[in-house]
Amino acid sequence: MSIINQEGLDFYREIREKSGQPIELCYQCQKCASGCIATEYADFYPNEILRLVQLGQKEKALNCSSIWICSSCETCGARCPNGINTRAVIDVLKEMAIAENMVKEKKVHLFHTTFLNSVRANGRVHEPVMLAIFKLKSKDLFSDLGFGFDMFKKGKMPLLPSRVKNRKILQNIFKQSYQ
Amino acid sequence: MKLSYFPGCSLESTGKEYDLSSRAVCKALGIELMELKDWVCCGATSAHSTNHTLSVALPARNIALAQEQGADLTTPCSACYSMLKKTDYTLRNDETMRQKTENITGFKYDGKVNVLSLLEAIITGIGVKSIAKSVKKPLKGLNVVCYYGCLLVRPPEVTQFDNRENPESLDNIINSLGAHTIPWSYKTDCCGASLSLTSSDIVQKMVGRLLNAAKEAGAGAIVTACPLCQSNLEMRRNKGDTDIAAFYFTELIGLAMDLPDTDRWFKLHLVDPRPLLRSLSLVR
Numbered sequence: 520m521s522i523i524n525q526e527g528l529d530f531y532r533e534i535r536e537k538s539g540q541p542i543e544l545c546y547q548c549q550k551c552a553s554g555c556i557a558t559e560y561a562d563f564y565p566n567e568i569l570r571l572v573q574l575g576q577k578e579k580a581l582n583c584s585s586i587w588i589c590s591s592c593e594t595c596g597a598r599c600p601n602g603i604n605t606r607a608v609i610d611v612l613k614e615m616a617i618a619e620n621m622v623k624e625k626k627v628h629l630f631h632t633t634f635l636n637s638v639r640a641n642g643r644v645h646e647p648v649m650l651a652i653f654k655l656k657s658k659d660l661f662s663d664l665g666f667g668f669d670m671f672k673k674g675k676m677p678l679l680p681s682r683v684k685n686r687k688i689l690q691n692i693f694k695q696s697y698q
Numbered sequence: 699m700k701l702s703y704f705p706g707c708s709l710e711s712t713g714k715e716y717d718l719s720s721r722a723v724c725k726a727l728g729i730e731l732m733e734l735k736d737w738v739c740c741g742a743t744s745a746h747s748t749n750h751t752l753s754v755a756l757p758a759r760n761i762a763l764a765q766e767q768g769a770d771l772t773t774p775c776s777a778c779y780s781m782l783k784k785t786d787y788t789l790r791n792d793e794t795m796r797q798k799t800e801n802i803t804g805f806k807y808d809g810k811v812n813v814l815s816l817l818e819a820i821i822t823g824i825g826v827k828s829i830a831k832s833v834k835k836p837l838k839g840l841n842v843v844c845y846y847g848c849l850l851v852r853p854p855e856v857t858q859f860d861n862r863e864n865p866e867s868l869d870n871i872i873n874s875l876g877a878h879t880i881p882w883s884y885k886t887d888c889c890g891a892s893l894s895l896t897s898s899d900i901v902q903k904m905v906g907r908l909l910n911a912a913k914e915a916g917a918g919a920i921v922t923a924c925p926l927c928q929s930n931l932e933m934r935r936n937k938g939d940t941d942i943a944a945f946y947f948t949e950l951i952g953l954a955m956d957l958p959d960t961d962r963w964f965k966l967h968l969v970d971p972r973p974l975l976r977s978l979s980l981v982r
Binding site for chain 2: 592594597604606629630634642645666674689696
């Protein structure tokens with residue numbers, strides 16, 4: 520009898536290998552879930568995500584909200600009695616969800632893309648412009664405008680970006696990371 | 699003591715007072731900070747959430763620069779610290795990843811540079827006793843809770859710093875300044891970090907929980923060691939809630955040492971901490 524098909528098994532093995540985490544050891548003690556303050560606002564607790572991976576439930580694991588609402592606080596991993604760093608597993612799931620076009624929380628992904636575009640352009644994040652672009656693209660221009668003005672008045676929003684000089688290494692890092 | 703200094707992107711804007719106070723306090727304590735020449739962004743949550751290779755290569759570039767400068771690397775920002783420290787851990791322990799990263803960034807990792815959070819650098823390099831000796835204006839009457847956040851102590855196998863569930867280093871520093879730290883159960887709970895911009899309603903709930911717990915403990919202020927924690931505690935609280943102030947730990951060290959620029963730092967806060975300090979006659 521088998522409860523997991525070949526595709527599911529391949530998925531489990533891939534996540535196991537890329538994350539380097541002993542996912543098979545999770546016995547659902549829920550210590551991670553008890554300490555998780557992010558996924559109570561999403562669909563699956565950390566132990567449930569591990570179970571989905573164990574059972575080869577690719578679509579459910581990739582197309583879920585929790586992996587994006589996770590704030591990477593590392594509490595789950597620090598408390599796991601079996602030494603599973605679930606944050607590392609979640610990072611691999613997110614990267615795969617992007618590759619498979621299964622991103623559930625599009626706004627979070629948009630933020631990451633906008634942030635990294637700013638790094639790619641200058642080598643450092645120019646917060647004022649990065650935030651303005653993000654707010655524009657997410658069609659949410661006005662929610663934090665008051666804070667923006669406040670910080671601008673206090674001189675916390677520099678108009679010009681600070682840029683790195685060695686562009687060659689920067690470009691190479693991005694080029695090779697996205698190969 | 700000489701250290702390579704990585705300010706990080708936030709300390710150039712939203713966390714400007716953290717940068718100013720870190721530099722001033724280190725100078726006064728005898729730590730020479732040499733800003734890392736041509737540092738690049740650590741990639742933060744956005745890199746490790748979307749591209750593992752990038753999330754190691756960007757911090758590795760900074761470790762390469764620190765290696766050139768020949769001094770241990772410190773950063774006040776917990777998120778930058780986490781990325782740098784994790785990368786150092788990877789380069790030290792994962793040979794395949796080290797070779798790949800060396801090829802991408804064009805340097806040879808020699809493992810001689812240590813990565814330290816500024817909190818760790820101050821507590822191990824200067825120590826609580828020396829800090830206490832340099833206090834000119836004890837922070838009498840100031841009751842605070844210390845908020846370490848997530849990444850100074852986690853993951854424990856990487857950070858190797860303090861107690862993962864009940865850290866005390868920051869409490870020890872703040873106590874040595876003459877302030878009173880109150881025990882509470884939220885020292886290492888998450889503030890919501892970068893979710894602040896994408897799911898601010900969730901972060902508002904997380905921050906509300908922290909502020910309520912701090913009030914319940916009887917604190918007048920929360921002490922932080924991270925620009926993200928600090929800005930979330932100030933921005934994502936209920937409108938008009940000024941009961942609890944939030945300080946960077948370096949600001950309180952500077953205040954107790956009676957450094958000249960403290961007022962300039964406090965002015966930059968989104969929630970003005972000066973009414974609390976005035977009520978305790980700690981500032982004019």
